[in-house]
Amino acid sequence: MNRFVLGAGLFLASGYVLQAQELLTDRGSSVVIKKDVSAHANVLTPEIPKEVADSIKTAPNIRNVIPITGSESFGQQIIKADEIVFDAGSRLVFTNLKAPWIAIAARRIKFRDPLSYSLIERDMNVRSGSTGRMGNTGQRGADDYGETNRRGNDGHPGGTGGNGGTGERLPLPTIYVVAEQLLDDQNQEIPAGLLNLAVLARGIDGGAGGPGGRGGDGGHAGNGKEGASGLFDCKEGPGPGGDGGMAGMGGRGGDGGSGGAGGTIVFVSLQRGADTFSYSRVNNQGGLGGSGGRGGAPGTPGNGGGGASRNGWCGPFGPGSPGGFPSPVNLGDGAIGAIGSKGEMYVIALKDLSRFFASAPVQN
Incomplete structure (x- = not known):
């Protein structure tokens, strides 16, 4: 197996759009894995599964000649023709x-x-995977309107919010570019090093993590019981209101999705075409990891119960306190997703391409 490294610097034609410049900027040299099996007829390498070759061979042409002018989009899995013609x-x-x-x-x-x-x-x-789902809202704390020993019962605390979902990771398909000949406008084969062909297959960024769920609300407290008044004094004192239930913590934010791996590109041609394909510029860096989701908001504290009112000789009593907020208010933010791995680039030289096309192969 021969390996060689393409230079990291990429020269762009004058006036080329800024987006293309950014996409072609390499963040590390592109290693080309070159395999030459052109000495053997009807041989495929492991990078070209038989089912892929068979599917390409049996697929009909979209058109005999496909002109590429400006920007042409194709939704088919197999884009096949006798000729594909690129304008500058x-x-x-x-x-x-x-x-x-x-x-x-x-x-x-x-x-x-x-x-x-x-x-x-x-x-x-398609810039990124979808955002993770939002966490479920925590269960509301139960109310307790009763009293115990004349004091209003406390409300129950709210439940913790659910965690946000992980952002989506989207993989890219393997990309096969198969051609017997690479020709210029005069139908002459293009020598190696003179073709400016670029393949942009940067991985898709991971989706953002979903936000954590909101904490459950605290339950409401009970009122204090009135005092029991006698003829001349208070026999049993009034009770205070209970304290409201504490607000539930917000859930943890979901982790960002991992960036998708850069596309694996497999160029397939006869030996001369493989040499020319070897100089193609490729951006197949991995996608960035998605941002972590924010932790959820806490719930609302429950109301404190009312204190007992005046009854004869028994004075009133103060209300209970509302429930508090948790500390910390949530379980934290999600983590940033991992950067996707760089894809691979293969250049395969075959003796003939009869495994991909039904008619007689082109002879070099």
């Missing part, structure tokens, strides 16, 4: 991100201007 600066965008793999396959991929950038990219509108 054009983009082929694949939007089917739920499939385990997608394939872009053509007998010939032509580039109107090989020195200008042509791009194959995933749908960049």
Whole structure:
């Protein structure tokens, strides 16, 4: 197995959009894993499962010639034609991100201007996984309107809120780019090093963690019992109101989802095409981890009970205190998700591509 490293610096054509510049900025050299099995007929490497090759072979052409002008989006799992023709600066965008793999396959991929950038990219509108669910609200504390020994009973504390859900992690499909020939506008094969083809398959950012659930409200307290008054004095004193139930703690925020791994790109061609594919620029960094969800809010403290009112010789008594707030008010924020791993880039040179196309292979 031969390995070589592409330079980290990426030269961009003048006037290229800022977004493309940012996406092509490498955060570490891209290692290319190159495998040459062109000495053997009808051989596939482990990076190309038989079911993938068979599916590509049996798939019909979308059109015989697919022109890529400006930005062209495709929702199919297999984008297949006799020819795919890129105008200068054009983009082929694949939007089917739920499939385990997608394939872009053509007998010939032509580039109107090989020195200008042509791009194959995933749908960049999918920025992150979905946010985790919000935690459940804690159970409300029970009220207790009775009294014990003339003092109003205390309300019960509210329950703790549920934890927020973890943010979603979205994987990318493996990307197969299959072509027998890479041609310029004069139908000449493009030499290695002269084709500016970029593949943007940065991993999808993890979803944010869900917020923690709100704590349950504290229960209400009972009132104090009136004093028992005699003819000349108070026989039994009045009771105070009970204290309200403490507010429940908010739940912990959910952890952010892990960033998705960068896409694994598998270029497949004859030996000359594989050499040219080897110089492709690839951004397949992992996605960023999602932010952690915020801890939930505490519940509302329960009301204190009323004190006993005046009764004859027995004076009134003060009300109970409302319930307090917990300390801390919640179980904390969720953790930031992990950064996704960098994808891999393979360049496979085969003797022929009859495993992918039904008609006779192109001879070098």
